[in-house]
Amino acid sequence: MITKSLTVPRTSFEDRTGWAIKPEGACKGDVCIPLSDDLTGADELDLTKLAEQMNLPLVHDEVHGLWALGPDSVGGRTLVSAEAPDFTLPDIDGNPFRLSSLRGKKVLLYAWSPY
Amino acid sequence: MWQAFRDEIIAQGHDFELVTVGLDAAGAEACRPYVDAAFEVGRHPALVDTSHLVSELFGVVNIPNSVWIDEAGMIVRPIDVAPAPPSVEVKRESPFAGLTEVPDRMMEIMGEAGKIRSDPASYDAALRDWIANGADSEFALSAADVVARSQPRDADYATGQAHFELATHLEALGDHPAAITHFREAHRLAPDNFAYRRQAWSLEPSVEGPLKRFVQGPLQGSDNEWPYEGDWLTDVREMGAENYYPMWQA
Numbered sequence: 001m002i003t004k005s006l007t008v009p010r011t012s013f014e015d016r017t018g019w020a021i022k023p024e025g026a027c028k029g030d031v032c033i034p035l036s037d038d039l040t041g042a043d044e045l046d047l048t049k050l051a052e053q054m055n056l057p058l059v060h061d062e063v064h065g066l067w068a069l070g071p072d073s074v075g076g077r078t079l080v081s082a083e084a085p086d087f088t089l090p091d092i093d094g095n096p097f098r099l100s101s102l103r104g105k106k107v108l109l110y111a112w113s114p115y
Numbered sequence: 116m117w118q119a120f121r122d123e124i125i126a127q128g129h130d131f132e133l134v135t136v137g138l139d140a141a142g143a144e145a146c147r148p149y150v151d152a153a154f155e156v157g158r159h160p161a162l163v164d165t166s167h168l169v170s171e172l173f174g175v176v177n178i179p180n181s182v183w184i185d186e187a188g189m190i191v192r193p194i195d196v197a198p199a200p201p202s203v204e205v206k207r208e209s210p211f212a213g214l215t216e217v218p219d220r221m222m223e224i225m226g227e228a229g230k231i232r233s234d235p236a237s238y239d240a241a242l243r244d245w246i247a248n249g250a251d252s253e254f255a256l257s258a259a260d261v262v263a264r265s266q267p268r269d270a271d272y273a274t275g276q277a278h279f280e281l282a283t284h285l286e287a288l289g290d291h292p293a294a295i296t297h298f299r300e301a302h303r304l305a306p307d308n309f310a311y312r313r314q315a316w317s318l319e320p321s322v323e324g325p326l327k328r329f330v331q332g333p334l335q336g337s338d339n340e341w342p343y344e345g346d347w348l349t350d351v352r353e354m355g356a357e358n359y360y361p362m363w364q365a
Contacts, residue, residue: 002166002284018172057274059281063293066284070277071171071268078174079193079265082258084184085172089136089162092143092150097134097160100188105130106246107184110117110197111164111175113138113310114145115317115328 001069006047013045017071018085019054021045026054029081031074116199118156129246130186133159138167138178138310140283140294140318145328166283167310171276174266177309177360183245183255191245191255193265196360198235214324218334221326224348230356234363241365254365266307275304279311286318294318295342302344309350309359316346 001008001016010021019026021042025034033054039045047069051058057070074080086100099107121133135153137146143163150161169175173182174194181197184190241254249255256264268276282297298315305311316331319342332346351359 002280055270057270057277059274059277059297061281061285061293061297064285064288064290066281068277068281068284070273070280073268073270073273075262076267076269077262077265078171078268079190079262082190082261084182084188084190086188087168087172089164089168090143092137092146092161092163094143097162099134099184102132102134102160102184103188104186105132106186106249107132107134107182108117108121108197108242109134109136109169109173109182109184111136111138111169111178111180111310112149113178113313113317114141114149115139115313115331 003047003067003069004065006067007044008047010043010045013050013069015088018083018087019072026050029083031080033072033074118153118159120200121159122157124246131246133157134162135159136162136164136169138164138169138175138314140165140286140314142287165287166280167314170308170310171280174268175310176266176307178313180310183242185249185255189258190261191250193261195238195363196233198233198238200239201235214326218322218326218330220321220332220334220348221330224330224332227348227351227356231359232357232362233360237363237365241363271304272307275301275308275311278304279308279314282315291318299343312343312345312350313347315343319343 014020019028021040023040024032025040026032035053039050047058047067051069054072056072059068084099086098088096088098091097117133124131139145142165146163167175176194179197180194182190182194183192245252245254278297279301282294282301285297286294301311313331317328320327321330321332321334332348333341
């Protein structure tokens with residue numbers, strides 16, 4: 001997740017990562033990572049604290065004033081849950097597409113490259 | 116190829132959709148010719164993923180990779196190598212059509228590529244079985260197995276993923292040298308992710324023209340300008356082309 005600020009809206013973090021911030025902490029499927037109260041109650045998240053408590057990498061590019069918040073490594077695997085994250089990506093015409101728009105269908109997600 | 120498969124499955128009455136995801140920092144314009152060609156056969160969501168979000172969210176490590184997701188939004192298979200359906204006749208113009216000169220390196224790359232193994236028949240049979248039988252299919256994994264079989268990711272790998280996203284963002288901003296710095300870190304920290312390497316290499320044009328993005332390495336006599344530790348030909352020879360993809364595992 002790329003950001004110019006070390007404070008991001010909770011909903012942006014949730015939409016981007018699939019983690020939901022609840023009173024119990026950051027939750028995905030059956031897994032919750034406990035978070036301090038100042039994070040669980042917040043509409044805006046302090047990324048330094050969040051990264052520390054969830055063990056997320058935070059990479060800084062000073063020249064461009066950008067931060068890259070990387071994914072968790074809970075359980076040493078990419079997935080902590082079999083629930084597919086409801087991601088949004090643009091389609092070829094630039095229109096946003098959400099995976100959940102295909103609920104009710106079997107989906108074959110197929111990654112390719114033009115090189 | 117996949118579009119014809121998708122149309123066949125839908126014509127059989129299955130609730131099924133193909134979602135293609137083009138992994139390319141160069142974005143929609145790079146993907147468009149391929150998507151337009153595919154859309155002549157069948158229209159499906161065709162997405163553009165400039166920062167390889169599906170690597171972070173699903174564990175994609177190379178192309179072609181697939182994820183199977185059921186009607187309730189549950190992943191039933193994390194990453195598999197997804198070879199083109201075996202029944203399809205692949206009409207493809209020679210990549211060298213119209214070229215008066217093909218670099219030796221490209222010929223060597225094609226030679227190695229010819230040794231790459233995959234198992235289209237097994238994958239196709241499994242996919243069709245899942246489409247027909249859903250959760251009863253032996254190929255639909257339990258939730259616990261889906262998690263257990265997902266791409267390993269330790270803190271270093273996760274950091275590599277952050278560097279990769281930053282690299283693609285810097286590339287989009289036009290700061291190619293800064294992008295290279297972060298691509299190199301991504302390669303160092305997430306060495307299993309071959310898609311990360313191919314993306315970076317594809318953005319270094321050793322040649323002009325239609326082969327530009329496929330050479331993915333320095334041409335003879337220009338090694339000291341190549342900004343990466345490896346390149347497609349060197350890396351594939353080191354690993355052995357027969358090991359390029361993991362074998363199909365039910």
